[in-house]
Amino acid sequence: MNNQPATRDTAKAVARFDITQRLVAKLHNEEAVIGGIGHTNFDLWAAGRRPQNFYMLGSMGLAIPIALGVAIAQPQRKVIALEGDGSLLMMLGCLATVGARQPKNLIMVIMDNGAYEITGGQTTASAQGTDLAAVARATGIASAHWAADEAHFETLIDEALATPGPHLIAARLTSAKPAGQTERDPAQIRDRFMRGLGTKK
Amino acid sequence: MTETTWHGIIHATLKAHDVKLVTYVPDNVLRPLIERIHADDFFTAFTCTREEEAVGIVSGAWMGGMRGVVLMQTSGFATLPNVLASLPVPFQIPVLLIVSERGTLGEFNIGQAMVARTMRPVLDSIAMEHHTLSRLDEVEFITDRSIRQAVATQQPACLILSPLLTGGKVFK
Ligand SMILES: Cc1ncc(C[n+]2csc(CCOP(=O)(O)OP(=O)(O)O)c2C)c(N)n1
Numbered sequence: 001m002n003n004q005p006a007t008r009d010t011a012k013a014v015a016r017f018d019i020t021q022r023l024v025a026k027l028h029n030e031e032a033v034i035g036g037i038g039h040t041n042f043d044l045w046a047a048g049r050r051p052q053n054f055y056m057l058g059s060m061g062l063a064i065p066i067a068l069g070v071a072i073a074q075p076q077r078k079v080i081a082l083e084g085d086g087s088l089l090m091m092l093g094c095l096a097t098v099g100a101r102q103p104k105n106l107i108m109v110i111m112d113n114g115a116y117e118i119t120g121g122q123t124t125a126s127a128q129g130t131d132l133a134a135v136a137r138a139t140g141i142a143s144a145h146w147a148a149d150e151a152h153f154e155t156l157i158d159e160a161l162a163t164p165g166p167h168l169i170a171a172r173l174t175s176a177k178p179a180g181q182t183e184r185d186p187a188q189i190r191d192r193f194m195r196g197l198g199t200k201k
Numbered sequence: 202m203t204e205t206t207w208h209g210i211i212h213a214t215l216k217a218h219d220v221k222l223v224t225y226v227p228d229n230v231l232r233p234l235i236e237r238i239h240a241d242d243f244f245t246a247f248t249c250t251r252e253e254e255a256v257g258i259v260s261g262a263w264m265g266g267m268r269g270v271v272l273m274q275t276s277g278f279a280t281l282p283n284v285l286a287s288l289p290v291p292f293q294i295p296v297l298l299i300v301s302e303r304g305t306l307g308e309f310n311i312g313q314a315m316v317a318r319t320m321r322p323v324l325d326s327i328a329m330e331h332h333t334l335s336r337l338d339e340v341e342f343i344t345d346r347s348i349r350q351a352v353a354t355q356q357p358a359c360l361i362l363s364p365l366l367t368g369g370k371v372f373k
Contacts, residue, residue: 032265034261054264056287056288057287057291057292058283058284058286058287058288058291059253059257059283059284059287059288060283061253061254062253062254062256062257062260062284062288064257065249065253065254065255065256065257065258065261066257066258066260066261066264066288067261068257068258068261069222069257069258069259069260069261069262069263069264069265069267069269070261070262070264070265071261071265072222072245072258072261072262072265072267073222073261073262073263073264073265073266073267074265074266077265091251091253091254093249093250093251093254094249094250094254094257096250097247097248097249097250097254097258100247101247186291186292186293187291187292187293189292190264190292190293190294193264194264197264197265197266198266199264199265199266
């Protein structure tokens with residue numbers, strides 16, 4: 001890696017399941033993780049069940065808003081949103097809200113495969129010029145970076161977990177099938193998540 | 202209760218039930234309620250870019266242990282069926298919605314009037330509890346009971362503020 005910050009063009013394409021596993025392996029403080037619709041939450045599920053994981057089953061685009069809500073309710077806990085590029089493009093305004101509120105405990109990880117992969121791989125605008133980390137910076141999220149490769153992704157996650165946010169980490173992905181498929185039982189997902197957060201006994 | 206305005210009563214009732222988070226896309230009729238809420242440190246209140254986002258935030262906050270409400274006008278509600286039917290309803294999250302009703306009783310914008318007609322059919326089709334507040338003497342009872350029921354049954358609820366209560370918005 002040279003000294004220039006990575007851009008979407010220079011970032012190495014990494015595998016979603018691999019970086020999801022790397023992320024989950026770093027979570028030692030019951031951090032909450034919200035998996036967005038698409039393959040993002042499938043790979044979160046496949047990376048191992050944690051009581052602090054929440055898997056969306058619809059509500060496209062709401063991984064960051066849901067994570068922001070958890071972050072507001074539990075300011076001592078780090079909260080991580082995993083969101084696909086197609087999903088974030090649907091709800092770009094949520095970055096403006098994060099930029100305005102500056103939640104210190106919120107980390108956003110953007111899984112940018114340049115496609116709506118789960119619906120057949122149709123091209124997204126991020127494959128055609130929209131730089132989602134730059135969009136985040138333009139809303140006032142100063143810590144918004146592209147991961148240059150797997151090792152750099154890990155470094156960015158370490159920094160995000162150790163310092164006040166909001167942080168946004170964008171990863172350019174290879175196109176790859178997810179390693180599993182989330183069990184679609186919403187009431188159970190919510191119940192486990194609340195117990196994982198200590199809000200239900 | 203010593204409050205004598207609809208917004209005063211709703212403000213006090215939200216507080217009595219520890220509903221602390223208020224996310225909204227503004228509406229002129231809601232202005233006195235929004236202003237009261239912002240003036241009270243008890244609440245965390247802010248605008249969102251879309252009503253869907255506002256519902257997502259309140260859903261997350263509920264799971265994190267904080268109660269919330271989303272404020273919007275009728276046209277904002279009309280953007281929500283997908284999110285309501287895929288997040289608070291199936292996941293059993295008691296998001297409270299307060300909708301200022303446009304589109305009826307003196308509406309001057311045909312677009313608002315058409316959009317408003319979609320609201321109750323949508324609420325009914327997803328079996329979401331909803332009540333229309335049209336009388337000042339019923340505001341406290343309906344608001345109080347709706348919050349209690351939403352929390353106890355883990356289901357979202359919607360309160361519609363009729364122009365009969367608020368005066369609505371009229372063409373001048
Ligand atoms: C409001 C709405 N529009 C469209 C869809 C269909 N849909 C489900 S997932 C998805 C693509 C998500 O793309 P992305 O977030 O990039 O994730 P990926 O599939 O690439 O993992 C689409 C279009 C939907 N569920 N909801």
